[in-house]
Amino acid sequence: MSLVEKYPKEVKQILSKYPPEHKRSAVMPLLFLAQREEGYITKAGMQDIGKILDITETEVASVVGFYTLYHDAKAGKYRVQICNDLPCALRGADKFLEELCGNVGIKVGETTADGLVTFETVTCLAACDKAPMFQTQGPDGINYHENMTINKAMEVIAGLKYAGKEVK
């Protein structure tokens, strides 16, 4: 099913926000829409968006490639994005990350066996003063989790797993 067939109302509403001659600007919200269900944007999704906006698939793919919050590959339902950029690292992010991986039993880039959680490292999320920190990206959008300890982080992850199962 194409994006328009699946979300006719949403697509129409998004397009209505842009003057027709600048409709290509709707690429951002349409990508979020396409990503909503599966947590990543399929090739077919990019083609759909290209068709809706009269731009090429390559142009859509370039936008997906540029922004770190768009994904073109399947991962867990929730992406746990831990910042290990320099300021966070100075506040112990690296050590935190290592322990967290150990506790959950996956490495960065891997997904838990139940397919619910994937770990990723990211660069500065503008919460350096509250490091260690991470954000979660999932069906419920993006949420920040700051001033983390391993225990607090494990609680968050347990919550995600619970929520993930519920949603399913």
Added chain:
Amino acid sequence: MSKQVTLTIDGKQITAPEGALIVDAAKMAGIDIPVFCHHPKLEPVGMCRMCLVEIGRPMRDRATGQIVMENGAPKIQFMPKLETSCTNRVEEGLVVLTQSEKANAGQKSTVEFLLTSHPLDCPVCDKGGECPLQNLTMAHGSSQSRFIYDEKLHLEKQVPLSELIYLDRERCIQCARCIRFQDEVAGDSVIGFDERGRSTQIVSFSEPGFDSVFSGNTTDICPVGALTTADFRFGARPWELDAQASVCSQCPVGCNTTLNTRREAKAGGNIVIKRVMPRQNEEVNEIWLCDKGRFAYHYTESKKRLTKPLTRTGKDRKVNRVSWEAATKLAGENFLKAKKNFVVLASGRLANEDLFNLKTLADQFGGKAVLYSHIGGGELTAQVGVSAGTNLGVLGSGSTIVVVASNLYEEAPIWYLRVKQAAERGATLIVMNPRETKLDKYASFVERYDYGQEIKSVQELTKKGKLGDAFMKAQNAIIIYGSEGLGVAGSASLATACAKALNETEHVGKANNGLIGVWERANDQGAWEMGFKPEDDLAAALKGKVVYIAGADPVGDDPKLAKALESADFVVVQDILENATTEIADVVLPAQTHVEREGTFTSGERRVQRFYPAVAVVGDARADYAITAQIAKHMNFIMQSANANIVFEILAETLKPFEGLTYEKLSNVRVQLPMIGRGDMYYGGTTYENTHGLGVHLSAGATRGETVRIPRAQKEALPKVKDTDLLAVPVSKLYHRGATIESAQLLNQRIGKTTVSMNFDTAEQWGVVEGAQVKVSFDGVSGEAKVKIDETVSAGVMLVPRGMGLAIREPAVAKVKL
């Protein structure tokens, strides 16, 4: 002329047009600022930082706004940091330092940064020898890197973006020239950046990959060896190559080219063409070529080249290798015997000189000179065609361009590009076609008509309200007409309607006004100027005749013509490649391709341009004009043939449009802007500078003040179609199975299979689906094809591509069967 401003660059006072970029102004003054991302044909982006300079501006008093003076001169205030000269524009009184210690340090650092992730594998890189990064590294780079070698990025080195273009990810410096060319110039945004920062890389997701007929140009303007053509990569080093000026032989645009050649052991020590490069001509192709023009040259070295004269004699049609003398004698004797039954059938593959001799021969012996083409109307382009001073590259607001019955992107790619740009500069573009074409996107008006209604549609052009006004009241108007869905008679009628519209609105006889035909071949316009004309019914015109065929394969193209030639009295063929017609001919004469000899082509814009010999003659082939003269000698008629120049002289004395033209005039050049094609740091690409001639326009009947004679437009005789009928219409395709394209193996994938297109409902009605292999039949022709569903095709219509094995001459009622 635009307002000029005065500024100082490196102590040199210069003037430059207001609004010019500093880097371009410097270039014009002979100051070479290094660039990577900047290209004079692209919008400035300032993303590589290579062009850093110090810029000082006259200081203004904050309170009064007056320029502060110091020692009688304006006080110059330099910015604390370096600025990019490719994004800053010239201003009155500006002081620019491109060589100061600070500027040098900035440029040096930029190179150093670039080199942190560039492999510098120049010894195995195709760009080595013509690469600005290599040159800048030599100029600025330090011999020791401060960067830890092991931390260099190592990336894939042979990524096919398509079967034509390869990417070396390691070498790419992310200047985005290729992407911007595709976006801004070509209008095919099929390559882009993926990822960001240090991971940025070029990707293409189109199907087929890098889906643009202009893709080869990106390899010219890529400032490093990241983009290379499958054709040339690892083929030769630039410094081994010779360069010879030529003209593309693939379509009526007449792009100026440079043939890069070298001697090769593989070729038995002969000189071979290694690549075809654009040669700058701002009035024709600027600095671009389409991929067909760039890659199709392989036909000149095909194994199928004819090398020796042959005759077929006796009942058993024995093939004999004979001398030139014997072969031309046999031909001449038979032509003499033919009397009124003599037909010369020639195509626009031939040069002006060849066609002139052929026409002279036909005239002398009462023969008929027939042009091998499916498009009519050339007697009108000779009268009201465009002439001196015409340049699509300057048309903008105030000008109107009408494109009717042509898919320019497929038929004359560089015209597509030029028309698109004219529209972007503000020209009114009117596109009239039965189906959507790529140009529609840039048009101010799109007119759809049904196949068969083209003439009516043009006749009503001036009555169409706003659209009509845009045409009538335009300062300049050009109509470009083609043969989409039309045969010889139909396109001739269309030309008539177009010429009439132009004439009535006084858009003839002056620069940037008139009619242009989208011909099939490079020199069809030249053939028309000589007096060649196509026949409505060619088969009938050939039956029982003595036929002299030059540069055409009627037997291979069309079974009906094959049949007609079977019953011809005597057939002489002079051509470059073996084909079905040379298989049946009584005499076969090997001709030289345009890369082996001198000559001229007349482009669709009626510009006569010279080409020059670049490689050795294949076998015993001779130039067409000389072959004709040799035959004529056996008919006791003396014709000039010592060299092309002499033939051209006589031609220019004989034919009014050519009056006053000489080879010397054709090879004149002027300074062309932007300055490109030199080994500078200001890198315009590997396009060649034009040192061998920009060509000269022919005069048109209307410019010479002659009365314009336009015949009445006949209604196109569309076959009677019932609602249930399927109407097959011919359309043109860039890559088809023509002999001069098919020899380039690289293009096979783009040529593809024979496909016929129709919309979903029509397909359903005929019980076929996308991809189905069907039997197509119409007008005594039948063959196999694949079905393609295309919603831009109108109901009840099937598009049949020309040159793909289904001999479609004109619209016909057709059938398809699974």
